[in-house]
Amino acid sequence: MILIIIFTYYALEFLKELPDAKGVSLGFSNISENNINLTPLNPSLIPDFISLNFGTQNFALLANYYLFGFSLPFKNIKTGFLWIRTQIDEIPEYPFLEENDTIPKLKTGEFSSIEEAFLIPFKFKNLNLAFQFKIINKRFKDLKGKGIGFDLGFKKDFKLKGINTYLGISLLDPFGTKILWNRGSEDKENIKILTFLTFKKNLKFISLALSGKIGYDIELLYSSGMEIKIKDIFSILAGYDREPRFGAGLVFKNFEIYYSLRIHELGLIEVINLSIKK
Secondary structure, eight states, X not given: OHHHHIIIIIGGGTTTSOSOHHHHHTTTOOOSSOOGGGTTTOGGGOOSSOEEEEEEEEEXXXXXXXXXXEEOOOSSEEEEEEEEXXXXXXXXXXXXXXXXXXXXXXXXXXXXXXXXXXXXXXEETTOSEEEEEEEEEEEETTEEEEEEEEEEEEEEEEEETTEEEXXXXXXXXXXXXXXXXXXXXXXXXXXXXXXXXXXXXXOSSEEEEEEEEEEEESEEEEEEXXXXXXXXXXXXXXXXXXXXXXXXXXXXXXXXXXXXXXXXXTEEEEEEEEEEEO
């Protein structure tokens, strides 16, 4: 039963559980910094600088997530590429079940699933609206599915009583993304609506950011986060999205490393990712 729950609930959320340690720690609520890793949540977060990103996540020893992406701005347009993959494998297919007519004597079957997405976001530099094209592949044992979709993202920066304020709105799969399976059936990824709001205040030696996200994806969802950055070098992160999240980060000129830890009901979830900027 637990394997079915993992597949139907967690694996299908792989584009919301991205292996980006800073994003995870803040509950994916911060909209203030551009990051190619977070374009699945809002395409307008495409950086206007060259970057190369790697990320990995261990989900309670049950699933592994991988990420590779880069941003490559041109004169009047920002674009990039992002690959995300989640994998569950080598888990016994019949755990803790007594032998019966439908379960073989040798319980050697294994549960496995793979989901991955290829995303290409782009945005004209003088517009607040961004577009993203995506290809999704899914596999559940010998069942394979493919889908093509797109997302829209909006971001606006302004000052509110001396505080830097960032507003974001995402419309993901606005017409639904169909997943066609090799056995002739199809599923549909429902439309998702997300709104983000971040307040950031820069002081002499530290900066403080408070962020929140609220949206709808079959059901209402919300999260929040806080970041304290000391001398633009060391960050302390905390957030909440179904459970508390914590993290830390270091910035060395053009190099960043972030780590996140979550205490989930299924076990510990650790995320680490590296970013090189130019």
